[in-house]
Every structure is written in structure tokens, then in C-alpha cells.
Amino acid sequence: MFGLTRWTPFGSPFQLHREIDDLFNRFFGQTWGEPAGQPSETPTTTWLPAMESYTHEGNLCVRVALPGVDPKDVEVSVSDNLLTIKGARRTKNEQKEGSYFVREFAYGAFERTVALPQGVDASKVNAKYTNGMLEVTMPAPVTVVPKKVEIKIEGQ
Numbered sequence: 001m002f003g004l005t006r007w008t009p010f011g012s013p014f015q016l017h018r019e020i021d022d023l024f025n026r027f028f029g030q031t032w033g034e035p036a037g038q039p040s041e042t043p044t045t046t047w048l049p050a051m052e053s054y055t056h057e058g059n060l061c062v063r064v065a066l067p068g069v070d071p072k073d074v075e076v077s078v079s080d081n082l083l084t085i086k087g088a089r090r091t092k093n094e095q096k097e098g099s100y101f102v103r104e105f106a107y108g109a110f111e112r113t114v115a116l117p118q119g120v121d122a123s124k125v126n127a128k129y130t131n132g133m134l135e136v137t138m139p140a141p142v143t144v145v146p147k148k149v150e151i152k153i154e155g156q
Helices: 013-028
Strands: 051-056 059-065 074-079 082-089 108-115 126-130 133-139
Touching (some): 059 082, 074 133
Antiparallel strands (some): 051 059, 126 133
């Protein structure tokens, strides 16, 4: 039986990106960057982990969902006000024979880059990996910390 899928006309642009990548991967039977018939030595980008960024208690925080990714396979760098997180999710026991009924896990390399506001001190960036979540924190520059503005009500 078929399930219903909610249609969102203005869904995530990343979802469209993934669907187009999946379409080409299925059509050509390979990941981008590999010559036909020759698997690459270095993994190519095949998925984008979910990410969120926010400010909390004077810090700028970026969280990335990396379930099944060994923290040793993740690299975090800051350069020219850009935070780059890259790594790879590797398969443990690749099944070569038989066929899958459902296979929704994505494997391979990923890379996410976030533009940081001016004034972020790269030497104060901290990264912590807990239960499949990578959390990168840094002191937010004064221009990013929200300021509460009082609303003046006239006529009362």
C-alpha cells in the first residue's frame, strides 16, 4: 500500500539538491568525480548532513547531525570567516550479494560550509561530538548578539 506524502511547494533547497544528485547517481551508476568503472581513492560528496545554527548565551553555535560517523573522520576548520565541516560516513559491512529491499542510508564524503559574521575569533572555536551530534561553538561578535528593544506605546 502506498503512503501519503505531504507536498511542500517551497521545501528545503537542500532536498532538491539531494534529489537531483540521487537522480544522476542512479542514471550514471556512479558518484560524481569518479571515472567510469574506476572507484576513486578519495570519497566524493554524496550526502549533506542536517545542520542548524543559532546564538545562545553570547555564543554562536552550529550543530550538525552525524549519526554513524566516526569523529576521527570529521575535520572542522575556520578560514576567512567560513566554518567548514567535512568528513565521511563509511560502511562497516557492505553486502555485495543479494539485493536490498530498502536502502536509505547515505555513505561517502560530505562537506558543509557556513559563513560566519565578521569578528569571530578562530582561536576560540570549540568542537564537541556527543551521541552523533557535532556541536561547534564560538563567542559571538557583539554585532551578532541580539539586543532587546523597548516598544514605546503612544496614547496610554
